[in-house]
Amino acid sequence: MSSLTDLELDVVREVLNLGMGHASALLSRMARDSIELSIPQVREVNLEELDGWLEETGGEQICGVLQTFEATDFASRAMLLFPERQTLEVVKVMVGDEMAPDDTVTFESEALTEVGNIILNTCLANVAQLSDTRFVGAMPLFHSWEHAKGQLVNLEESSNDRSLLAASIDFGLESKGLSGYVFLLLDLTDAKHLLDTIMNSMGF
């Protein structure tokens, strides 16, 4: 049973929707193509359940971008997960064939970090606007999923049972036949704090 109310889950869905919607405008200009988005799904999960959910999406190599952010009285981290190969195909469309073979590996991690950075920051900007709070975000860091999972587990000395809020959205560049997805992860306790702040700020 969810510990978030239906309205709180709806707010999370809408925040990801806003973030991805705005990010897609930036990314579509880079890709010179329109980006189609699905309706977001939101679930409360532990790491084991998250692994299962990721497996359902195709079980591909997953990578993550982790960003810490803080306000006056609050600090947390958000993580974005996406399928590495599919997202790289999208990145290649964005930069054309200008990738130099010698630095492809470095370039790929930088490019994926930048895509993650755009999406995370647009989500954060919307949370900041809705909650009337100023957040300062640190530099985003790129991780493989295995390493990223370790980062999640290490947060607050938690275990595999720790609850996370996970929201996912599918995206596609229809004319180029490319598709992928992103997952936004947030500690459930931190998510509740942010949701309370948003609802108070909106006067709801």
Place this chain on the structure above:
Amino acid sequence: MADYEMALVIDDSRFARMMIRKAIEEIAPGCRVFEAESADDALERLEQLTTLYDLLDLITIDHFMPGMKGFDLAKILMGRCANALILIVSSNTQDAFQEEVAQLGVGYVDKPIDREKLEIALAKYGREDE
């Protein structure tokens, strides 16, 4: 203050509907705001209360909803609600999307909607006497 009297807000997100309702009620105090959570829900409500077709003067439609999309609903309502200003609301700020909205002949407001954004949209797309 704008003189809108009857509005219909269509959005699958309850939170989004709450924000839009708040913005409308701030700009047009006394405006009666109806809500629908999908295109089908909106059409059903309108069929139950057909007088609304003529009385509605503002309709906001989220484009991306389960079932019928906002564009398709807007096309239907443009023919039935002759007195209403129709605004497509979306977080999709892509140029191609905005061009599609413009071609459809309705207004566009990007989410999240607040009083200021709605006021600008009403001034841009609304009746000349506002």
